[in-house]
Amino acid sequence: MQFLPVQVDGHAGPYFVLNALRIIRCIDDARSEEVQYFKPEDGQPEKVGEYRFVRGMRIDPTKTEGARVFRPWGWTLSLLLSEDVKEAMEREGLTGPRFTEV
Numbered sequence: 001m002q003f004l005p006v007q008v009d010g011h012a013g014p015y016f017v018l019n020a021l022r023i024i025r026c027i028d029d030a031r032s033e034e035v036q037y038f039k040p041e042d043g044q045p046e047k048v049g050e051y052r053f054v055r056g057m058r059i060d061p062t063k064t065e066g067a068r069v070f071r072p073w074g075w076t077l078s079l080l081l082s083e084d085v086k087e088a089m090e091r092e093g094l095t096g097p098r099f100t101e102v
Contacts, residue, residue, distance in 0.1 A: 031058035
């Protein structure tokens with residue numbers, strides 16, 4: 001992972017953006033509440049077979065390769081952190097994230 005320094009107009013820093021460097025195919029479709037894939041009839045042929053919607057995501061921890069910060073393949077709207085990284089962020093008082101167990 002990277003922490004990239006940024007400036008926020010009108011606010012004293014320091015501020016950083018966390019950038020995940022890994023994408024891992026780890027979503028557990030069977031255990032997730034709902035997953036939908038793009039189909040040919042959706043009119044986006046370049047996305048056929050990719051995730052269209054994921055709700056109640058669950059991951060298969062055996063597929064995370066020990067990664068502590070990463071994005072799940074196909075649904076990169078989510079940033080996944082190990083419990084120890086989450087706790088370290090909370091101890092440091094970092095703001096912005098909302099944590100949900102997956």
